[in-house]
Amino acid sequence: MTADEDQLNTAIKAGAQMLGLTIEPAWMPSVRANLEVSLRLGKLVEEFPLPDDHEPASIFKA
Amino acid sequence: MNQPASSKPDGADVTTLTAAEIAQGVASGRLRASTVVADTLARIAKDNPLLNAFTDVTAERAINRARDIDTTIAAGKPVGPLAGVPFAVKNLFDVKGLPTRAGSKINRELAPAARDAVLIERLEAAGAILVGALNMGEYAYDFTGENVHDGPSRNPHDTTRMTGGSSGGSGGAAAGQLVPLTLGSDTNGSIRVPSSFCGLFGLKPTYGRLPRTRSFPFVFALDHLGPLARSPRDLALSYDAMQGFDAGDGACVERPAEPVTSELGKGVAGLHVAIAGGYFRKGLCAEGIEAVARVARALGATQELELPEVARARAAAYVITTTEGGSLHLDRLRKRPQDFDPATRDRLIAGSMVPAPLVDKAQKFRRWYRARTLELFEKVDVIIAPATPCVAPKLGEQIIKIDGVEMPLRANIGIYTQPISFIGLPVAAVPVPLSPLPIGVQIIAAPWREDIVLRVAQHLADSGTAVAPSPPSR
Numbered sequence: 001m002t003a004d005e006d007q008l009n010t011a012i013k014a015g016a017q018m019l020g021l022t023i024e025p026a027w028m029p030s031v032r033a034n035l036e037v038s039l040r041l042g043k044l045v046e047e048f049p050l051p052d053d054h055e056p057a058s059i060f061k062a
Numbered sequence: 063m064n065q066p067a068s069s070k071p072d073g074a075d076v077t078t079l080t081a082a083e084i085a086q087g088v089a090s091g092r093l094r095a096s097t098v099v100a101d102t103l104a105r106i107a108k109d110n111p112l113l114n115a116f117t118d119v120t121a122e123r124a125i126n127r128a129r130d131i132d133t134t135i136a137a138g139k140p141v142g143p144l145a146g147v148p149f150a151v152k153n154l155f156d157v158k159g160l161p162t163r164a165g166s167k168i169n170r171e172l173a174p175a176a177r178d179a180v181l182i183e184r185l186e187a188a189g190a191i192l193v194g195a196l197n198m199g200e201y202a203y204d205f206t207g208e209n210v211h212d213g214p215s216r217n218p219h220d221t222t223r224m225t226g227g228s229s230g231g232s233g234g235a236a237a238g239q240l241v242p243l244t245l246g247s248d249t250n251g252s253i254r255v256p257s258s259f260c261g262l263f264g265l266k267p268t269y270g271r272l273p274r275t276r277s278f279p280f281v282f283a284l285d286h287l288g289p290l291a292r293s294p295r296d297l298a299l300s301y302d303a304m305q306g307f308d309a310g311d312g313a314c315v316e317r318p319a320e321p322v323t324s325e326l327g328k329g330v331a332g333l334h335v336a337i338a339g340g341y342f343r344k345g346l347c348a349e350g351i352e353a354v355a356r357v358a359r360a361l362g363a364t365q366e367l368e369l370p371e372v373a374r375a376r377a378a379a380y381v382i383t384t385t386e387g388g389s390l391h392l393d394r395l396r397k398r399p400q401d402f403d404p405a406t407r408d409r410l411i412a413g414s415m416v417p418a419p420l421v422d423k424a425q426k427f428r429r430w431y432r433a434r435t436l437e438l439f440e441k442v443d444v445i446i447a448p449a450t451p452c453v454a455p456k457l458g459e460q461i462i463k464i465d466g467v468e469m470p471l472r473a474n475i476g477i478y479t480q481p482i483s484f485i486g487l488p489v490a491a492v493p494v495p496l497s498p499l500p501i502g503v504q505i506i507a508a509p510w511r512e513d514i515v516l517r518v519a520q521h522l523a524d525s526g527t528a529v530a531p532s533p534p535s536r
Contacts, residue, residue, distance in 0.1 A: 046420055
């Protein structure tokens with residue numbers, strides 16, 4: 001296991017504790033694989049430059 | 063007063079008729095609603111054990127409702143445009159008296175719904191008859207139509223293959239001629255994918271057009287409801303019956319109904335049609351390439367255009383989906399993780415851990431992508447794109463091979479649908495009847511132009527380019 005992989009496992013365990021979730025050891029590879037996909041795709045979105053005043057699509061109407 | 067005849071129009075098997083044909087037969091008195099329902103229930107009893115499309119059959123309710131319609135007609139009173147048309151709904155719609163299971167084990171322990179979903183009420187107000195609830199992927203987080211609790215819905219054209227999901231039963235029931243009309247939901251493609259795999263016409267309306275009131279959610283920011291059928295006219299008839307504001311859905315837009323059925327025959331003259339290139343040309347199987355080419359030829363489309371930053375749009379839809387889903391189910395994940403489909407559970411757990419800045423950025427990007435994409439519709443009326451990268455895969459398949467490249471199947475079935483629903487554009491999926499399996503093409507227009515996508519779908523049906531193939535006889 002590389003240092004990055006170890007860090008992600010640590011993050012998942014910490015996240016599960018914070019959210020009150022139980023992740024059995026057998027589920028860990030699948031949870032991890034799914035989170036890796038989300039983070040990879042999230043990075044693609046995050047890298048796209050947008051100005052600070054750009055509004056999100058979800059705007060609450062009072 | 064005309065006494066309704068018990069004979070069927072031209073001696074046809076009622077279950078092979080379209081919704082429009084049934085409604086016309088019932089309204090004219092050539093066909094009894096009770097006959098339609100009896101034949102439909104018999105067809106479900108015969109074919110559902112194999113297709114596994116229905117999880118609940120509301121037989122008594124349907125028989126009573128058909129009797130009421132026949133009585134109304136016998137009394138010479140008017141009936142609605144869908145009089146006597148049997149329909150069924152994905153089991154995330156509330157059906158009075160049934161727990162809304164949403165494909166899950168956990169939700170079937172809920173109390174029975176006290177009232178039907180708004181769209182069911184509207185279809186029944188138009189004379190349609192609910193006959194049951196349909197199989198679906200757990201909590202709609204699915205593109206396959208497989209379900210570990212209820213078993214997979216099976217593709218009527220080849221029962222060893224997937225229907226597509228998550229509205230799998232909606233695809234199987236309509237394509238298998240168990241009913242002429244079904245309702246599904248589409249967050250990232252769940253109406254268009256089963257339409258493609260099962261060879262159906264499907265309508266994903268503009269986001270906010272049809273109210274989702276009293277249906278079980280998946281991703282509020284992206285959820286749409288809509289019909290699947292074997293003809294574009296049936297989509298139009300049902301869509302017209304379902305339009306209109308309802309305050310129970312916070313995203314539903316206060317916009318007057320804009321009927322489309324009367325527009326269907328207007329043809330495509332004057333419409334500027336373009337083909338989605340770039341992203342939508344990559345990873346597409348030979349059948350998909352052929353289907354898009356046939357539709358393009360039938361519409362005289364030669365111009366290709368590229369949607370801006372499509373891969374990023376798909377990524378942003380993915381991030382919003384997984385995080386909203388993870389949040390929605392967080393408490394169930396805490397308390398009953400063993401009762402989920404493991405594949406759904408692990409995706410939702412992962413979704414709950416995605417850092418918040420990525421979600422915020424995805425919503426900001428959504429606004430940017432919407433603005434750039436809408437600019438394209440200043441120059442074109444319609445964009446055509448493949449619906450799925452492949453024809454219906456075998457049940458249980460995990461890997462798809464396209465152009466010799468192996469890819470994970472589940473993550474890639476929605477690559478062409480996700481960037482379109484991400485900004486709520488209206489889409490008609492149309493079936494191109496290739497052999498041995500059909501495949502769908504998306505007809506996409508600017509927001510609120512359901513009239514255009516259905517006009518195009520009707521033109522393609524009239525020209526024989528888009529046809530819902532009949533299932534093999536069993």
